[in-house]
Amino acid sequence: MKSRDQIEAAYKAVTPTSRAQWERSKSSMPGGMVKGAYWYPPYPIYMESGEGCYVSDLDGRRLVDFANHHTAMILGHSHPNVLAETTRWITAGIGLSAPTTLEAEAAEALCERVPSVERVRFTNSGTEATLHAGRLARAATGRVKLAKFEGAYHGSHDSLEVSVAPSLEDAGDASNPDAVPEWDGMSRATEDTVILPYNDPETCALILREHKDEIAAVFYDGKPGTLEIPDEFTRFIRDITSELGILMVMDEVISFRVGYSGYQALCDVEPDLTTFGKVIGGGLPVGAFGGRADLMDMLDNTQPGNRIYQSGTYSGNPLTLAAGIANMRALTPEVYEHLDALGERLADGLRRAFTDADIPARVVQRGSLLHSYFLDPDTPVSDYRTMAKHDGALAHDLFLATTLEGFFTGKGEFVLSAPMDHGHIDGLIRATERVLAA
Numbered sequence: 338m339k340s341r342d343q344i345e346a347a348y349k350a351v352t353p354t355s356r357a358q359w360e361r362s363k364s365s366m367p368g369g370m371v372k373g374a375y376w377y378p379p380y381p382i383y384m385e386s387g388e389g390c391y392v393s394d395l396d397g398r399r400l401v402d403f404a405n406h407h408t409a410m411i412l413g414h415s416h417p418n419v420l421a422e423t424t425r426w427i428t429a430g431i432g433l434s435a436p437t438t439l440e441a442e443a444a445e446a447l448c449e450r451v452p453s454v455e456r457v458r459f460t461n462s463g464t465e466a467t468l469h470a471g472r473l474a475r476a477a478t479g480r481v482k483l484a485k486f487e488g489a490y491h492g493s494h495d496s497l498e499v500s501v502a503p504s505l506e507d508a509g510d511a512s513n514p515d516a517v518p519e520w521d522g523m524s525r526a527t528e529d530t531v532i533l534p535y536n537d538p539e540t541c542a543l544i545l546r547e548h549k550d551e552i553a554a555v556f557y558d559g560k561p562g563t564l565e566i567p568d569e570f571t572r573f574i575r576d577i578t579s580e581l582g583i584l585m586v587m588d589e590v591i592s593f594r595v596g597y598s599g600y601q602a603l604c605d606v607e608p609d610l611t612t613f614g615k616v617i618g619g620g621l622p623v624g625a626f627g628g629r630a631d632l633m634d635m636l637d638n639t640q641p642g643n644r645i646y647q648s649g650t651y652s653g654n655p656l657t658l659a660a661g662i663a664n665m666r667a668l669t670p671e672v673y674e675h676l677d678a679l680g681e682r683l684a685d686g687l688r689r690a691f692t693d694a695d696i697p698a699r700v701v702q703r704g705s706l707l708h709s710y711f712l713d714p715d716t717p718v719s720d721y722r723t724m725a726k727h728d729g730a731l732a733h734d735l736f737l738a739t740t741l742e743g744f745f746t747g748k749g750e751f752v753l754s755a756p757m758d759h760g761h762i763d764g765l766i767r768a769t770e771r772v773l774a775a
């Protein structure tokens with residue numbers, strides 16, 4: 338593979354307009370971006386448009402989109418039904434100061450797909466969904482602590498943005514991980530966060546038993562396609578939380594894209610509450626949380642005595658819900674079969690490419706989500722501390738180099754969309770082979 342300098346020089350040569358835009362944006366936005374997650378050196382590509390499984394950048398380059406907007410664009414870009422429904426509601430009214438029929442329609446679509454979900458409330462982001470689910474869990478149990486897993490991200494609020502990607506020096510003893518605030522400026526809410534290790538039932542049982550009278554809920558993202566967590570471990574977390582009277586909140590903000598009824602159906606688990614985002618909004622800002630009727634009905638402010646509230650000016654706005662309903666209608670079981678097959682094909686191809694190039698790598702895949710890690714190929718990546726040891730610099734170089742070949746991926750992350758076919762998958766595999774051989 339070429340050196341970092343060679344790859345960056347080639348990147349700069351074909352992205353001068355993105356570079357100029359980045360220079361301009363820096364004077365009005367910190368780092369030249371609306372959000373930190375867009376950053377990668379030397380500067381990000383600025384996009385102009387998207388259609389189907391392609392995005393086009395400011396320099397007029399068309400790239401196959403394997404990033405799909407942080408996993409949200411499962412139908413790709415400009416899906417005709419999503420466009421038609423959002424256009425209809427732009428004309429009908431964008432903010433109408435009252436509920437519309439869309440809310441119940443979108444809520445019914447989620448309840449129909451996910452048996453554990455009996456009632457739903459919409460928010461504007463996954464962050465708000467997990468925030469309100471945590472508050473509801475505290476109100477329902479009268480306890481203040483929330484437990485979460487090391488390496489899991491549940492949004493950017495103080496209770497849960499803890500031990501998301503701690504350095505291994507800060508993370509503490511593996512058998513009792515420290516709660517590490519992710520950023521400066523966070524409140525002491527962190528002190529009420531309990532950290533659990535993925536895929537270690539004995540340690541989880543010890544920690545949960547010790548804190549059982551203080552923990553309102555365990556937040557759980559099974560991270561399909563990111564970590565290799567056995568379904569039995571997910572079921573174990575359901576069983577022990579039930580036994581100890583702790584609520585289980587399944588975070589399906591990303592994992593809902595791996596199956597018609599989400600990841601919970603694939604591992605046969607019914608959580609008490611579920612949080613959603615991304616694909617349920619058809620690409621518009623969205624979040625939702627739902628679950629057991631007895632819990633969710635605590636949010637019913639038509640009943641006197643309920644002392645918990647959830648709202649938001651744009652929560653459940655017509656454009657988002659119209660796009661989300663159109664998106665969910667198009668997401669039939671056949672679409673998931675198609676995505677599963679493409680995911681397996683890409684995983685096989687990438688594994689072959691790394692083996693042929695003699696690069697130790699592990700490719701993790703479930704449905705339409707994949708990650709490649711540069712580390713010992715024989716060790717499953719089933720917990721944060723294993724994942725954290727992978728060679729991120731190599732993943733970055735490969736990402737930039739495949740971008741030059743016309744494939745826009747994440748850094749070691751590959752997200753599929755329904756308009757893709759074998760040609761797109763094989764194209765990325767061949768591009769990876771070329772990059773590794775260069």
Ligand SMILES: Cc1ncc(COP(=O)(O)O)c(C=O)c1O
Pocket residue numbers: 407461462463464465467490491492493558588589590591592614615623624
């Ligand atoms: C698992 C998970 N939960 C919650 C969130 C927060 O969602 P949002 O970015 O919509 O606030 C994310 C975002 O990436 C996520 O991956």
